[in-house]
Each structure stands twice: as structure tokens, then as C-alpha cells.
Amino acid sequence: MVDRVRTRDLAFLTAETPETPLHNATIEIFDPGDSGFDYARLVELIRDRIAFVPRYRQRIQHVPGHIAAPLWVDDENFDLAFHVRRSALPRPGTSSQLLELASRIVSRPLDRSRPLWEIYFVEGLEGGRVALLSKTHQALVDGVQTVDLGQLLLDTQPTPREFEPDDWTPHRPPAPAKLVAHAVRDAVTDAQTVATSVRGTTKAVVSELDARTRRIRSVAGALTGRRPKARGVFGGELSQQRRVVTVETRLSDYRTVRQAHDGTVNDVILATVTGGLRAWLMTRAESMGGLRQVRAVVPVSVIDEELEATSLGSQIAAHFVDLPIGEASPVVRLHQVSYSFQAHKETGRSVAANRLAGVAGFAPTTFHAIGSRVAADELRRGYQLSVTNVPGPQSPLYAAGAEMLASYPVAPLVPGHPLVISVTSYNGGVFYGITADRDLVPDADLLGICLREALDELLEVSSSGRQRAPRGRRTTKSAPPRARRKD
Template sequence: MPDRLQPMDASFLSAETPTTPMHVGGVAVLEPSEDGLDVAVLRRRVEQRIPLVPRFRQRVRSLPAGLGPPVWVDDARFDLAYHVRRTGLPTPGTDAQFRTLVGRLISGQLDRSRPLWELYLVEGLSRGRVAVVTKSHPALVDGASGVDLLHVLLDDSPATADAVTPVWRPAPEPGPTELVLDAAVDLVRHPTHVVGAVKAGVRGAGRLLGTGTGLLMSARPAPTSPLNADPGRQRRFACARTDLDRYRRLRSSGTVNDVVLATVAGALRQWMLYRGTPLRSDSVLRALVPTSVRGGPPAAFGGDVGASVATSLIDLPIGEPNPTVRLTQIAYAMRAHAEPGRRVGADALVRLSGFAPATLNAMAARAASGLSRRLFNLVVTNAPGPQRPLYVAGARLREIYPVVPLAAGQSIAIGVTSYDGQVYFGLNADWDAVPDVDVLAGLLAESIDELTEAMV
């Protein structure tokens, strides 16, 4: 019989709405080789690699009348042409046009009647570049597969030979009666499975929400902010790129992640002032910040060593004018939330997960959807990646931007990842609530400049 969805997966799916689609994504900008990269080549590469993530050929099926948890079944009508699509810009497309297109692509919900992922090849970018935009539901990304599809498309060399594509035949789908009977028999034979599933869900929620040292110890509401508005159906996307060495030079006052958060805090401060929002010296914005820790379930990041995610609520001191003091306050707050000996460093996380920022972002999305909207103002994730060039079907990966979904009551989310000497920020924002998200993205570079000047 097919696998059942875990309790957290099932509740996560049921809570999703057209205004809060919870898929995570990525925007990969590629420089094709002389042979080019078209949709036929990309589909062939996906067809070769998708056996590594078999869940990506399965869809979710509900039981009649909700008589049991939904199950994963092979999609008998699986069509790679539906999931791997081609779109483009009028050549040569501008960066602004590309960002608008990305916002449109990430806005819509995934089709529940099909496997919960989509991949778009975007042609027509300037300087001969192309892009791959991915959308994957967290139930896929941090479930049995452990990684996003983009993760398994990446190679260390442009000269990777085509592999033999195995023939795939979907398993016969059980009928409604079979599913109900199997659920009933399982309940009779193993009544403790129900209790165990509930306990597992609670334990999983505890890991994600950092019950040991973080969130449940802090019940005070987040400060009122223009960032907290119910999102609509449309999104805007913005991005920024900065030099990783600059963050490394400043980590003597904290970790690289602390410097990233201080950079975000400085940009948010200037953005609020640009908007005319009054700030006091004690003004803060509360960020939901996931951090990888040791001791979680095996292969949570697709590796052999267990890892999990503890999520902290960190007050970003946007009212503090001194960038050095902002960094000191953030580093202190992060240390207060860290369990001694359990934090996983950037190098260890890369070894565990390869290059899968979508995994961390999927877990952050779960935590955000499970918390009251009154407890935080925005989500900020930071997933380190490898510092070497990677390739997709011979095309060199030049830029990679994460896309973190918006939870109910949130109008902006910031995903961060590092790759090949650069730090990449992806900003996902509600179309109506944050029409000036490009301004905030531009202020991120100014913020790290300000911090560097203050500390050098």
C-alpha cells in the first residue's frame, strides 16, 4: 500500500490557501555552454535525475470522507512536459523584467491533482543567460526525498555524461475501498500507530519551533509593523548579491549568520526611514530565524548524519543607528538561543545537505505556518552552499536566489544563501503591501558597506 503523509505534512497541506501558497523555490541564473541549454536538454536531464527523488513522480490522494490520512500514489498520467516548462522574455530582457516574471511564476498554487512541483526554463535574459525557476511543496522537499529537484540537477563539472534513463512504470493505484480498508486494518492491528504519529508530529513541531530554548519561552507579541498584512494572490520578487569575504572578515564579532542578520537589520532600518516610518531607539522587528542543529532525525537533510532545525525569534534592532551595536546585539541574541554543542556550522551543513537551501526554507515555512502571526514580523533564512562552481546540463550556475513563502499575516520573507564566494538574497513580497521591495533589496548592499566601514 502507498505511504501515508506524515501528520505535519497533512496539516500543512490543509492549511494552505490561494493567498498563502507554501511552496518553496529557487531562482538559478545560468551561463550556457557553447552547446546552449534549451527545454529539451533540460527535460532530458530531469528525466535522468528524477529517479533520485521518486516522490517527485507521486501525487497526494485523499481518502474518501477523510477516513484516514492522505497517501502518496504514483501519478499514472505523469507528464514531464507539464512540470518542466519553457517561458521567456523579449530579447534582451532586462533584470527588472526578469524579476517581474519570477514574481508571477511563484504566485500561483501548485496543482494538487499532480506531483507538487514545477520547473521553468526562462530564456531571453541579457548577455545570453538563461534561468531555472523552481517551485516545490515542502511535503516533497523535507519528506522522504530530503532535497529539492534542483539539488540533484547540479553537477561539479560541465562535462557530465548523459546517463541511461531507466524505464519508469507507475505502480497500480489502489481503489477507494482498498485505501479505507487498509487504513482501518492498520488502526485495528496497530492502534499505537495513531498515538505514535501524533507524538511524532508533536516532537517534529517541537524541533522546528525550538521548544527547548526558543519560541515557546517567549509569548510576547511582535511589535506592530507595516510588514504584517494579509497577503493577496500576487507576489513581487527582488534580489541582491554581495561578497562573502566581507561577511567572513566581520565574523570576529559573531558568526557569518549574525553578520547576515545585522545586514538585513540595517537595510530594514533604512527602508523604514525611506518610507517615513517613525523609529525610536528601541524599535525592533522580530525575525523568525531557522538554524540547523545536531541530533535530529536521520537524513533530515539528505545526508547520513542526523540534523534538525531549531527556530528562534530574534529581535532585529532597527532603531539602533550604530551598525556595530546592531551586530553585537544580534550576536548576543543568537547565542542566547543556541543550545551548547548542538549548533551545526556552515561547513558541516554543506556536507550534510550538499546544496539544498530549499530544505531549510521548507522547514522554516512549516514553523512560520504553525506559529501565531502575532509572534513575528518576517522570516529570514540563511542556508550556506558550496564555494565551488556548479553546473546544470553543462551550463554554469552563476547566481542562486532562494524563495521563501509568505505565511498568513506576513508580507515579506527573505531567503539567503551563499555560493562560490557570493551571498545571495531572495526577497519574496506581497504585490500590494510591498510595492517598493526593490528599494529594500538595493539597501542590503549599502547595509554591509555601512557595517564594514564602521568596523574596519
């Protein structure tokens, strides 16, 4: 039986352009200690566990004439060394050097002729640390048939789990004549195949026309000396280059704010994002232009039988929240964000953060991949920013005996959106990954500083005894009183 690319996954493949490579990335920092964790050990670790994600050894096979959706087929020339790559920084490598390397790597699209993933083993970091930078295409990880490989590489103990040897042998892909025959047969027996092919082909044509239009505009701009007019940090024509910024904070700080003002850690994180955006926009050359709110899409875990089931025990849905960047009071900003999620919780669909953190393996990599798919699906609803926050385990994890110190998610940009923010909590830390267009948002590193300062501001008002929003400052008059909630 042929394994066709599903309609939704095909949409991600056809929507991808050089300006919008649709892969999720993760930067993980490790302390090898005495484990001997090196490039060879990483290759061995992946070889032992890749059998649990068969899609990672498959490539896309198109049907002649595009008369049906393409197939997933085994890569007969699968070469693990091609996908697991080695890099190094000049010792002692700094965080800024690592981020510059990561920015260049995530800017490059994946090779469509091979399985759609890469992992870089980066040596030379200061303090003897090493980093893993992974890239996985949105079409590869759906959380249903395939989870992210990064979820399977980490163990709860320094001693790696043992698995049976993998004796994988690739199946030969169907010949072109068979591909056509299968397509004709499926067209007769399965109307869904025809619909998928038509939708996929139509989207491919539209995507190619859009790409050509952008290239024509770019050439015209070069000839006339005019650059496309950007619409600020929340809109504009993307370049082919990215900038990655990371921020590390402590989970205990968010819990301190939560205890003073009720709500959840997620509320405090979004209030921190709101305060950081406000301060950052006020430092830029242009004014906020009367902008009082930023419409954000925040993928959340829900229990909803009408949505596509995942292997993670919940579904992922889009939740929209207006981040009140025009509000000067950090306490009021927190309460406004918190009220939005209180309404979501009262639907009875929400999933507790501690349940998500308890999913086997390091599930944040998979959750972020699904979250970016949800954000891409909601483009038509006109949001300005995507913020994905995923709670992870609060105990150390290990790769071949090396302890993971930090995990920074790096989400892809979608057309017209030069900025995206992702957050992962792990082992007492809260780690932000900011992805920005290099041309439209050249000061993304300043946003990272503003995020830290916004958290400090919340901590300051929490320790000063101001434990409730000032009377009359809520913007939602009908907001009911809220009971204290757990994470």
C-alpha cells in the same frame, strides 16, 4: 503497504489557501556558454535524475469520506513536459523583467491533482544567460524521505554524471473500495492513523472556515469601499499576489566585517538585514511607531536527537533573535545579533557552516525548504519576520555543462506575515531573495537597496578602525567576552 501523507505534511496541505500558497521557489541564473544547455537538455537532465526523488512522480490521493489521511500514489498520467515548462523574456531580458515573471509564477498555487512541483526554463536574458525557476510544495520536501530536486541537478564538473537509464512504470493507485478497506484496517491496527485523520480533518475544516471568513470580509470591503486595515509591513491580511526582489552581494565583504568585529558571516548577514530594515522603515510614509526591535525566527542546523532526523546530517530548529532596528550604530547592531548566536553556539547543538556547505549536491534548496517548514510551525510564538540563511559550496556548479552564476531563494509567505527574507551563499556570492505581499509591501525593491547600503555601512566602519562596540553600548550587561570564531 499504503504510503499515507504524514500528519505534518497534511497540515501544510490543509493550511494552504489562495492567499498563502505554500511552495518554496528558487531562481537560478546560468551561463550556457558552449554547453548547448537548453530546454531539451534540461528535460533530459531531469528525466535522468528524477528516479532519486520518487515523490516527484507521485500525487495526492484522498480517501473517500476523508476517513483517513490521504495517500501518496504514483501519477499514472505523469507528464514531465507539464512540470518542466518553457518561457522567454523579450530580448534582451532584464533582471526586473525576470523578477516580474517570477512574481507572477510564485503567486499561483500548484495543481493538487498532479505532483506538487514545477520548473520553468526562462530564455532571453541579457548576456545570453538563462534562468531556472523552480516551485516545490512544502508538503513534498521534508528532508527525510525527499530532498529538493534542485539538489540533484547540479554537478561539480561541467561534464554531467552518468546514471543508469530509468525504466520507471507507475503503480496503479488503489480503487476507492480498497482505500476505504485500508483505512478501516489501519484504524483497527494503528491508532496513529485515526489520530492523523482526525487532526487532518479538523485542520481542514478550520482552514476552510478561515478562508471563507476572509472571502466574506473581502466582498464586504468591496461593497462598502473599505479595505482591511493593514498592520504595517510585519502584519496584515495577505492578497493573492507576490513581489520578488533579489540582491547579490560578495561573500568577501562579510568576511571583512567579521574579521574586524569577530563573530561569524551569519552574524554579519543578520546585522545587514537589521540595518536594511531600519533604513527601509525610516523611508516609508509611516514612522517606525516606536518599534525598537523586530522579532525574527531564524531556522538553524543543530544536532539534536529529539528532533526529526534529516538526510542532510543534522536537524533544523527555530532560533529566535530580536533584530535591534532602533539602534543607530551598525557596530552595536552587529554585536547584539552576534551575542544572541553566541548563546546558541554555547549550547553545543550548533553545526558549523562549512559542514553544511559540504553536503552533497546543492543542499541550500533543501535546507530552505525545511527552514520554511520550521518557520510555519512556529507561527504561534508570535515572531514578525522569518530569515533563513543557508551556506552553499564555494566553487562553481554546473547543470548539463552550464555554469550556475547565482541562486536566489524565494520562500513562501505565511498568514499575517507580508515579508520574508532568505539568503544563500554560493561561489563567492551572497544572494538574497525577498518575498513580499504585492499590496502590503509595494516598495519591496527599496528594501533591496537598503540591504546593500547597510552592508556598505558595515564595511565603512570596519575599515575605519572601529573594531569593537563603543564602551557601554551593549544592551546585554552579562554578555561574556567572546573568542574569535570561524564561519
